[in-house]
Amino acid sequence: MRPPPAILPPGVEVLGYTVECQLGQGGFGTVYLARNAGQPFALKLLHLSRVGERVVREVSILLKLNHPNVARLQGYGLWPSGAPQFAVIVMEYVDGRRLDAWADEENPSARQVARVALNVARALAASHAVGVLHRDVKEANVMVRASDGVAKLVDFGIGDYEGARGLTVDILPPGTPEYRAPEAWRFFRQHVHVPGARYEAGPPDDLWALGLVLYTLLTARKPFDEADDPSYIDAVMTREPVPPHGENARVPRALSDVCMRFLEKTPETRTLSALAAVTELERVLADADATWDVPLCDAYGEDTATTEGGRDSEDRWLHAPLYRPRRGKRAPPAGPPPAAEAATTVPRTTVKVAQKPHGRSWRWTLVALVLVLLATGATLMFWPSRIAGGAPARQEVAASGKSPQAGRAAAPTGPEATAAAVALPATLQEDSATVTTPQKDTQPLQLPQKPAKKGMGVMARAVSMAAACSALACPGAQVRQPPPPEPCPVGAVKAMAKWGLDIGDKTPVRFAPEDPRVVSIGEGPVEVHIIGGGKGLPGKTALSGRSIMRDRVYVRLTWATTPQGESFPVCFDVHAEEGPRGMAREPGDDSPSRARIWTIGYVKAVAEFE
Template sequence: MRPPPAILPPGAEVLGYTVERQLGQGGFGTVYLARNAGQPFALKLLHLPRVGERVEREISILLKLRHPNVVGLQGHGLWPPGAPQFAVIVMEYVDGRRLDVWADEENPTARQVACVVLDVARALAASHAAGVLHRDVKEANVMVRASDGLAKLVDFGIGDYEGARGLTVDILPPGTPEYRAPEAWRFFLRHAHSPGARYSAGPSDDLWALGLVLYALLTARKPFDGTDDPGFIEAVIAGAPTAPHEENARAPRALSDVCIRLLEKTPETRTLSALAAVTELERVLAGADTTWDVPLCDAFGEDTATTEGGRDSKDRWMRAPLYRPRRGKRPPPPGLPPPAVSTPTAPGTPVKSAPKSRRRSSPWAVAVALLLVLMVGAALMLWTSRVAGVAPSRQEVAASGKSPQADRAAAPIAPEATAAAVALPATLQEVSATVTTPPKDTQPLQLPSKPAKKGMSVMTRAVSTAAACTALACPGTQVRPPPPPEPCPIGAVKAMAKRGIDIGDKQPARFVKGLGRIVSIGEGPVEVHLIGGWEGLPGGSILSGRSIVRDRVYARLTWATTSQGDSFPVCLDVYAEEGPLGMAREAGDDSPSRARIWTIAYVKAVAEFE
């Protein structure tokens, strides 16, 4: 089943919480930063048809755990209340960075690494004591708080607990393949063709994953690799990893030994429990000296950008073990000017505009042009007023019994009728909400009113407005600017690169399947169908995201789903066939929140939404 993740714009209201921005996205749902009564929360939306009973399990797990190193549950509910599509889990918001991002930017010392891993081990010890398995311990599921460096284990979405009913029929439980323990892979190879075989994960699986996390923090590398999947699995099962202190001389031997014990090949020889890991980490930290306070990796700097050893950069990358790993803030590429700093201007302060061309138009040309604009504008305004009549000044609101999607079909043009657009309403009006934390009082969102002159096209309205304002000295024509830039979903660029989609690549797509050439689209969630195969993304794949209606129509696509059911985050902007970003508005709908567009477009892989 295709999992359409919730794609909410800033300002959307969910159960009394106001969405600010997206924090992350996965196969089962999307996490947002939201506020209630001024307080920040992490809002996790899970698509009910996709997750099934898994949402109840995640809530049950979080209710069992109350620990400073485990993200806290604040509330939960269903949304929208009338016809729920999503389960909503409200969690404590951890203001900080993911563990991998923290390590890459902070270039931590061995002491800092040991403290962070100790926090995760304490979280696992508390979880295992409550009969809970995380089953997806990895850097992306650990947050390091900015205020004090405390680490918190997050996302128990595929966790398990004693007595819980099985939710899958696969040999291996859900999890990230790169972090599976050797015993899981051995079971898989041994029972791959045994119907009904199920691997039962245990605390030792979480401990193995903790060892992988510690290894990467100490060395900036993974301990196992392979040219293909079978090679990687064989390395995990039988390969002996190089000890961290041998891979990186700055890694203390005592901490390296803790890591290697976590990576033993069998549960019997591995560190016996998370509590034992806590004890070992506390012991080595107690004996730490000043060498533990040196950053584990060299820092990036201007001198590190040059070629070392007479080799070019590609050769250096291929022979990476010969070089000390580097972390920290990257310097800007040479030759680029420093980024411009925006300085706020006090009210009333004159602002200097950019120099203009000194070429002047003839006074006679200006007078003639002005006269023509006034004459054409007056004629057009007179004609359109007879056609359109006088529009009511009140705001138009659909009756409560009317379907919010009743106007999805576009009016026919020429000999053919247009196809119905797939865009859903940007927000669904809520009548009531059920959530364990009291939501703040919220006012219903105000819908934009219809334009006064429906019979006028965009160009007609622009000309007539310009003419009237020229005569009356009113402000210039109002132009709705394009949406501001925003970052890609977490992991999108990496997921595209893994499938051979490079930044800048383009591929044709269409907004609606069928023969229609023009579609009506509103602001909010939208789907686009890929035309033809695109590297690792087969033809017919569905790209979902959000449409934004301005003077052009923009679409930011954040999720891809193949016909086989595979899904992953993407970062794709929509371009018109003729080239510019966004789609031109076709005649027939001048609404500020809806537009008619040509159905064929190009999707372009980007590193940031422009």
């Protein structure tokens, strides 16, 4: 059984550091922002029973490194004192964003991308110089500091160094499969049936991964994106990717060539070392001109939505033109149109659809949208007294005795009420914890005064809400958007399949053991239990994860523990009885961080959180 990571509420003291909030979670640890003497630090907690010698390995690596592009070690200890359960690694806190988030939000230029790649190359050169391999170079393990744009390589949790004793017996060392070098996959295929065969990673493996990162930064695409694992591995070993400047004309040819040298198929033809990579990047930056300062992707905006040559809109839809990827700040969602306008016109933004419809189905989409808007206008004419009488009805409420969510987070908010959350398995693919700055949600939350009438159809409730907001001019800021998409824990889909669960399967769950009809749930860690049995997981299996408060209550469950003690990652979204993702908020708690919900819900197996 693999224990879930530590769940610490704000204010807890660990070795003299006061915890403020959780920053990230991964295969072996949980990272928190904590303070000591007013200074911020990143606190990484790892279960001693799970990590074994790996924590000693990580600390040994960090003690060897002292470089401005590597997050520095600040201290190490065991906690709690007397009966330690966790190893604690105290790291420099990097106040910034993960590399992928930085690229997506900033829409950087070629010069900015080259500087970030240069920072990572310098970190690798310093690491390789003292015999240290990172073995998990990827966007999630690079932080870009907000104050000056400097990139720092973080998380050497599955790193290695010369002379270290082996910790695994697998043919390939721990790492993220999508970033493995061609020579690793060749070795795997040639020796998969050879007892005791073991691939030894080297500096060229880190350079290959840097090449993949640089390619994605330059093009907003992956160089290899095949549909299944065997095809992907074949492509990595044999197919030359389209050069970055071929995918994106804004990529300077010199920088594209540097990237392609990182992605050579053999270590002998690849850029010879991280130090050589530093030299190459410094050289092309020295020769850079003004074209290197143009953002690499189109920005989000009205002028970049669907313009492509002189073709009409239908031709553009049917022939799926290749648009330049978009990055940068998104415009906030527009508020609802005035009622009179909504009843007679289609808003201009509704035709700017990013996905290509099949055949001519886009016309039917527009017709359906017009009908919904006309229905909204009709609602205004026939329901004047309902609108004038008070706040509009909200999302649906499940029928008595059958409705979703609540759990161990339903009562006290202290440590005794906190449930276990995500923990990722120690497999070949390790998703290490990363230090990130939490996003701040400043949109106000306003709840209705009256619950929706039970039994009302989903469409009727949606129309009634749209009608009320149109009449009352509800501001757009009152709607808190659903949480952004995120991937499932590593290994979750395979673990669910092993237990006979298919994507889309639904299972009833209970949030509170005392079986109240309505319970209070807070944002953060939560645990539910499967009701009964049947296909998939046995009854009374505990599912843990976190709840997210919006206009609805969203719950993402990522860890399962059976009554027999078996523990593994899962990926479940919680749904209301009638089907929508998330739970309706019941009257009685208008707090942005807590909500009252029904105690029975359904978990749905998903391949990613929408």
